[in-house]
Amino acid sequence: MRTSTARRMGTALAAAAALTSMAACSGSDGAGGSGKGKADAVAKASPVAALKQVQQKTGGARSAKVEGTTEMGSAVSMKQSGAIGWADGLSGALTITYTGGTMGEALKKAGGDGSVEARYFKDEYYANLGADMAASTGGKNWIRYSYKDLAELGGASGDVMKDQIQNSTPDQGVKALLASGDVKKVGQEDVRGVAATHYSGTIDVAELTAKNSDLDAQQLAAFKEQLAMAGVTTQTVDIWVDENDLLVKKTERGEMKTGTFNSTLFYSDYGTEVPSDRPEASDTVDFKELLKQGGTPGGAS
Numbered sequence: 001m002r003t004s005t006a007r008r009m010g011t012a013l014a015a016a017a018a019l020t021s022m023a024a025c026s027g028s029d030g031a032g033g034s035g036k037g038k039a040d041a042v043a044k045a046s047p048v049a050a051l052k053q054v055q056q057k058t059g060g061a062r063s064a065k066v067e068g069t070t071e072m073g074s075a076v077s078m079k080q081s082g083a084i085g086w087a088d089g090l091s092g093a094l095t096i097t098y099t100g101g102t103m104g105e106a107l108k109k110a111g112g113d114g115s116v117e118a119r120y121f122k123d124e125y126y127a128n129l130g131a132d133m134a135a136s137t138g139g140k141n142w143i144r145y146s147y148k149d150l151a152e153l154g155g156a157s158g159d160v161m162k163d164q165i166q167n168s169t170p171d172q173g174v175k176a177l178l179a180s181g182d183v184k185k186v187g188q189e190d191v192r193g194v195a196a197t198h199y200s201g202t203i204d205v206a207e208l209t210a211k212n213s214d215l216d217a218q219q220l221a222a223f224k225e226q227l228a229m230a231g232v233t234t235q236t237v238d239i240w241v242d243e244n245d246l247l248v249k250k251t252e253r254g255e256m257k258t259g260t261f262n263s264t265l266f267y268s269d270y271g272t273e274v275p276s277d278r279p280e281a282s283d284t285v286d287f288k289e290l291l292k293q294g295g296t297p298g299g300a301s
Contacts, residue, residue: 047183047184047185047199048178048183050185050197050199050241051174051177051178051183051199052178053245054174054239054241054245054246054247055174055175055178056245057244057245057246058174058245058246058247059086061246061270061271062085062086062087062270062271063083063084063085063086063087063270063271063272063273063274064083064084064267064268064269064270064271064272065081065082065083065267065268065269065272066080066081066082066083066084066094066265066266066267067079067080067081067082067265067266068080068081068263068264068265068266069099069263069264070262070263070264071101071259071260071261071262071263072101072256072258072259072261073101073256073257073258073259073260073261074101074102074258074259075101075102075103075258075259076098076100076101076102076103076104077098077099077100077101077104078096078097078098078099078104079096079097079099080094080095080096080097080265081094081095082094082095083269083272083273083274083275084120084274085274088122089121089122089123090120090121090122091120091121091122091274091276092119092120092274092275093117093118093119093120093274093275094117094118094120095115095116095117095118096115096116096118097114097115097116098114098115098116099114113130115130116128116129119275119278119279121278123146123147123148124144124145124146124147125144125145125147126142126143126144126145126278126279126284127142127143127145128141128142128143128279129143137285137290138285140282140283140284140285141279141283141284142279142283142284142285143284143285143286143287143290144279144284144285144286144287145287146286146287146288149287149288150287173237173239173247173250174239174247176201176203176237177199177200177201177203177237177239179203180201180202180203180204180237182201182202182203183199183200183201184199184200184201185197185198185199186198186199186200186238189240191240191242191248191249191266192248192249192266194242194248195242195243196240196241196242196248196249197240197241198238198239198240199238199239199240199241200236200237200238201236201237202234202235202236202237203234203235203236203237204233204234205233205234205235205254233254234254235252235253235254235261236251236252236253236254237250237251237252238250238251238252246267246270247267248266248267248268249264249265249266249267250263250264250265250267251263251264251265
């Protein structure tokens, strides 16, 4: 039973990684307003000037619906959908469905259906891995993960995970392109029926993290070492922006030793309501308590 529990805890950790990817930037494919004259003015501006305007508008949007897909080499492929908010740190509720890779296969082999319900708050997140998980936690459906605890348990990798989640805001995708020094305007394209301007650039992952994180020198050095071991150096980031300076789509692509990292995300419905209720305490078990019972974050086979 402990082995089964540990394996499921590993999938819940992957859910946090999924949010980090999704929260990197945010936007809308259904924003109102005419904005034609404004769009013409932005189109004539330099890419950097235009993206600074997009960063400001997107950063102040506060919430949006998100959906998309993520592939991380042979490790995992997943679909994500839900809503996120960023008025005071990150919050949100997502459904993450593992569609392939070793992580998805491990979850299904352990008795799950491949889906995780996740709720995110400023300092913690909760994961519901289904009835099979609850059977091994005394009937409790939710596991609580404190970002502080994850940082303490995970050493350098935990510090990085905590930093990336807590400091990820919806304008990060735009900030990444601005920081790259490589941003260019590709042209006008259609995204789900919305006219959008396409921008692209290549970022140095370690350098960008150093510029936009609260990690100290030792933590950054450990993070760079982890990137080197994974074979990650640069990523290509593309964003599509509508006439109201809001993102409608973001893609990220890069190479890892286990294969290609590829993420495609769509954004809609700025101002949407984001679930804010935490699961009932009586239906929640703390991750640290599970560890005391013999589970491990990575999941032993």
